[in-house]
Amino acid sequence: MTASFPLPSSESPRPLLEARGLVRRFGGLTAVGGVDISISEGELVSVIGPNGAGKTTAFNLISGLDRPDEGSIRFGDVDITGKAPEAVHAAGLSRTFQHGRVFANLSVADNVLVGAHRRLKAVKPAWPIIGPLAELALALIRPPSVKAEEAALREEVREILAIFGERLLPRIDQPAYSLSYANRRRVEIARALASRPKLLLLDEPTAGMNQTETAEMLEIIADLKARGQTILLIEHKLDMVMRLSDRVVVLDDGKKIAEGAPLTVRNDPAVIEAYLGHGGVGAAADPASPAPDQPVRLSA
């Protein structure tokens, strides 16, 4: 596990994830303009900011879905800058998606099992060149080791789904497209957990959930954190962020405008301005609506 890497001489341990100077431009628009994000093992760090601040773009850069124009990302001992998502995942990072990307035609159980794909060992020997053919042969022949591995994973899937109480277990064999929006988000989290990630990236896990469901999700995340899961969270519901986070990073307009303990950040004038609207002419809260003298808006 991660504890094996050599610690630097300073007293603070080297962070698990360290992204430095991330830049991503889309044509003329700089979605992320030089952002540093780091997270240590066991920490829960939240990334907040108004819509269009660059949160999801930053997540995409870290998880390998998009490549940064500048900057570097290190995960554990591995440089994952610009690496493919499968390589980033292999390093130990799993994510959920803002708008929910479950495998619609797969059952709940299969969705979660796909999450455990990286952990398949018996059926997926790491042999060079003939590995894929061996995988095909083992999948068809199914020796006892493969059967045992599959059975153990299926048992584990039930345990993971049990985290969500009775929300998913009764629907374990239903296809994901038949689930409610909130349940699909839960399946996504279950899928990510099945990979046993060193770092879990959650992109707005409570989007589209009502108050009860949000409170339930807060409990679940708090529980994961208590078990030592390192989590990087994007969230709009500030209340939740304040209660869960060890540290909060605030983005606005592609730049980090504040970072620190939840309470410190909450009272930071720059943060309040970003959330309540800019006073100055020419500065816009949201790059998509550049009207300089629009009324004060509350986005959180």
Added chain:
Amino acid sequence: MTSWFDHTINGLIIGNIYGLLAVGLALIFGVSRLINFAHGSVYVVGAYVGWVAVSVLQTPFPLTLVVVVALTAALGIAIERFGIRPLADAPRIAPLLATIGLSFVLDQTVQILFSPDPRSVPMQVPNWRIEIGGGSIGVLDLLIGGIGITAASALFAFLKLTKWGWAVRATALDRDAARAMGVDVDRVNMIVFAIASALGGVGGVLVGMYYNVITPTMGFEATLKGIVAEVVGGVGNVPGAIVGSLLLGLVESYGVALLGTSYRNLFAFVLLIAILVLRPNGLFASRRQLPPEPMTGTFVAPSKPVRVPVPLIAAAAALAIALPVLIENGYLIQTLTNAWLYALLGLSLTLVAGTSGQVSLGHAALLAIGGYTSALLASNLGWPVWLTLLIGGFAAAGIGTLLVSPAFRLRGHYVSIATLGIGEIVALVILNWESVTRGPIGVAGIPPLSLFGYDLYDTNAIYWFAFTLMAGLALLQVRLLGSHLGRTLRAVRDDDVAARSFGIGLNRYKGLAFAFGGFFAGISGAFTAHMYSFINHETFNTQISVLALTIAILGGMGNVGGAILGSLALIGLPEIFRVAAEYRILLYGIALLLLVRFRPQGLLGTV
């Protein structure tokens, strides 16, 4: 040096005609995000309308053009209204499949009305040639060039200066936003289909006059060339399509000059694959540009697959085995043998297109690889047929996967285009590699099927052999789908981005799907070769690729039992009712159209 001038002129003229096609394809793609496989069929209709006008009605050239423009525009409107618009909410690949069905229907209708024989379109312009330097330009060359330039300028003016032109461009940029701003998007689509079809129809007449020959089957190649030109220029990019067309015309013309006519299409398709692999957004897109709308959305309609009870399957299998004993009807048994072989092909494609979401339009190439490998090994080296069958399967799996591997990074429509192009390349290589494949003559006198040293001539024995192979491999596929690979492949199909984020390498799993499916198709092709004792480059053509897809859709994408049932329905029924060959293709086209529209989940449901 004389010829180079002529080849350049020839390349530009052909490029001009491709341009008339490609511009239409680009316009349609712009507003509908659809690659219109029926476009070449409209061009055929244009050519035949022109032929009727000139030869029967004796119209003068300008009037001929007006008639062609009016009728093909009307056809375009009809295609949009009845073929495409009802599929607005279906997955992206659905309208594409519908246009394939439409192209079958249109091509076959023309063939039934006008017979498959080539016809010549009388040239309506004087055959003067102007000598320039070492070469010459004819009046027709100038006319085609002139029409091309006029059409391009008129289109440019329409798009830039008229209200409807703005509406077209707005719709192409953002359909929903255009609709929200009050643009009648349906009408825009209709206008675009009318313009595109009229341009295609004019292209058909001109090509008829230029080559002095038209056939009902020339549409498919025209569609392909238009698509190649469009991909070269960047899909949906109208000026790009013009440049791509001229480039394609020149590449072909010079290629023919260097190597001969039979290489013409090979150049086009190699260019296609090179562009798809190296610059999938076309020559003029910047490398870091985000790809246009990711054209995912596989053709897998959410449905609960029908659970066929095991005793029923067992009973059906027992009946299938007992049938030759129960009924003395050699014709029926032969037909069913054929159905089992097509079922193997259907199983192969339902895994690749249904389970894995890679809608392959070149699947017949796998049959050809398997068929040729087995036939040549058995004829030339005298290897036992049971062994060459097996090698044929492995060859199709290996070579097929290797050939398709550059396309693994592509998604949605691009996969279909790439596999279509690769399939054409395989057919052209078989045609041109005479020292091995015996070229257009084909391989005759292929040794018969044999098992344990006994040659199988008996119809019933061949039937049992085919059925056992098919049933055994079907069970193997069921076992595959029940393993972790089943869910992994379906995950790749449903959302390749999420799949990659969970460590599923697309190359590895798409490769496994093509290899597994390729083996089935290779066996089927090899079996067919030995059963008929003759194959050539046309035995396994694109119509078979589309038929395979129709079988897979009819049964339910990804559904093993469905592929077998689909094959029985599409191969068995027309044969039993003795439908004439030309109506059969028409039937397949109509079946595909109706399925896509009314029962996308197929008979037994998608898995």
